[in-house]
Amino acid sequence: MSGFKHLSINELIHMSTESNDVQVVDIRDAASFAAGHIEGSTHLTNENLAQFTSIADMDRPLVVVCYHGMSSQSAANYLNEQGFDDVYSLDGGFSAWSLANS
Numbered sequence: 001m002s003g004f005k006h007l008s009i010n011e012l013i014h015m016s017t018e019s020n021d022v023q024v025v026d027i028r029d030a031a032s033f034a035a036g037h038i039e040g041s042t043h044l045t046n047e048n049l050a051q052f053t054s055i056a057d058m059d060r061p062l063v064v065v066c067y068h069g070m071s072s073q074s075a076a077n078y079l080n081e082q083g084f085d086d087v088y089s090l091d092g093g094f095s096a097w098s099l100a101n102s
Contacts, residue, residue, distance in 0.1 A: 003077060003080055003087075004064075004073065004076035004077050004079075004080050004087040004088060004089055005087070005088050005089075006088065006089055006091050007063055007088035007089065007090050007091060008091050008092075009090070009091070009092060009096050009097055009100045010100075012024075012063060012088075012090060012097075015061065015063075021060050021061065022060065022061045022062075022063060023042070023056060023057070023060050023061065023062045023063070024038050024040060024041035024042070024062075024063045024065060025041060025042050025043075025044040025052070025062065025063070025064055025065065025075075025079075026038065026041045026042065026043050026044065026065045026066075026094065027044050027045075027064060027065065027066050027071060027072060027075050028043075028065070028066055028067055028094060030043065030045070032067070032094075036094070036098065037065075037094065038065060038094070038097055041065065044064075044075075053079075053082050053083075056084075058082075058083045058084045058085060059085055059086070060086070061086040061087075061088065062076075062079060062084045062086065062087045062088065063087075063088045063089075063090055064076040064079065064087065064088065064089050064090065065090045065093055065094050065097070066090075066093045066094070067093045067094060067095060068092065068093040068095050068096075069089060069090055069091045069092045069093040069096065070093070072089040072090060072093060073089045075089075076088060076089040
């Protein structure tokens with residue numbers, strides 16, 4: 001499969017509860033990530049991207065999270081091009097996640 005898929009908040013919740021096999025990466029800035037993030041997510045930056053791609057399981061589902069679900073689309077597409085098979089962009093980003101889980 002080429003490219004990435006869109007994922008809703010409810011689909012991520014379902015995916016996370018049905019299988020603990022999902023990887024979540026957060027591409028927001030360090031201060032935003034420190035202020036709050038999806039439990040278990042990895043803060044992915046330009047500085048740790050090469051290390052992440054060298055150790056991550058490219059066959060496990062990978063969900064990319066940004067602020068509002070826009071930047072994550074480009075990042076998800078890039079990660080798919082790097083060899084990740086099952087890549088998603090979280091619709092609405094962390095903003096939507098926060099609203100749904102408050």
